[in-house]
Amino acid sequence: MKELEKTKRISIAAVITILVVLIAVLSYKKPKHLYANNTKSTLETITNSNFFATLEDLKGENLALIDVRNQFEFEKGHLENAINIYTPEILNDENSKILNNLKATNQTIVLYGSNTNDVTVPFLLLNQLGYSNVKMATIKNSYYQNQLITINDTIEKSIADIKEFIDESIKKASVESKPIPVKVVTPKKVITVQKKKKKPAEGGC
Template sequence: MKELEKTKRISIASVLFILVILIALLAYKRPKHLYSENTKSTLEKITTENYFTNLTELKDTNVVLIDVRSQFDFEKGHLENAVNIYAPEILNDTNSKFFDELKKNNNSVILYGNTPNEVIAPYMLLYQLGYKNIKILTAEITYSKNKVISKDVEIEKSKYDINGFIQESIKKASIKAKPKPEVVKTPKKIIPIKKKKKLPVEGGC
């Protein structure tokens, strides 16, 4: 009788365990956005590719200009034909579909903000998600008497070969360290010290 009860408990526990797993699998949602590039490959590519563009290249009709600033800044003044997509909202459902459509139609996308530094984070995010049709506008946006003033700024180029440094680091990491030679310890010789024999005490008077 006790064995039957034990069997029932085990079977009930097994059924409950399977139900929990099934519920977990049904409730699991695949992430909306999956990276197609990891950080390592992204760094390798952006150190060799030219991902900057200037104001003179905006005349291309295939280019879509995106302003990543806030709506307030955008309404104060923006570049002609620019679309406002605020950086923190760049991956919401509507904007994701918009970027997918631009990628499908082979449109070149140029991101800009008040300065090029403002665009680096959204650019890196989109690049890692597989949007390779994106560039950064090397321009600075300012205002004077309620008018937008845009001017090209020079991007400081690195004096160092970053890609070469990454490749060299990978090579060094793949080389196994040579094992240190084993030091054979020779046993110490213990020399016994002979005890001096005590002389017999001489008799007294």
């Protein structure tokens, strides 16, 4: 009788487990955004390609200007024909459609903000997501008497060669480290010498 109850309990537990697994499988949703490039390939892209756009470059054809500032700043004043995609909202459904359409039509996306630092994060994010058509506008935006003033932003150039540093790091990582030789110490044999017992002195008083 007890064995029958145990069997019933095991069967019920097995059915519940299968149901939980089925529900998990059916409710699983594939993430909307997956990284297309890893950190290494992103760094290689950044060091090997020119992804900056100056104020003069913004006059070229087939460009899509995206202002990453908030709506208030955008409405206060923005570049001609620019669209507003605020950085924290760059991956929502509506903005993802816009970015995908620009990529499909081979348009170069140029991100700009109050300065170059504003566009560093969205640029790196989009680059890792596979948007190879993205550039950063090296410009500064400010206001004078409610008029937007746009000038070129000075980018500090690194004295160190970043590409050389990355290549050297990869080379060092790929070289197998030589094993350190282990010195084998053989234990010395210890010979114990038994002490001879002293004989008692002969004779007496």
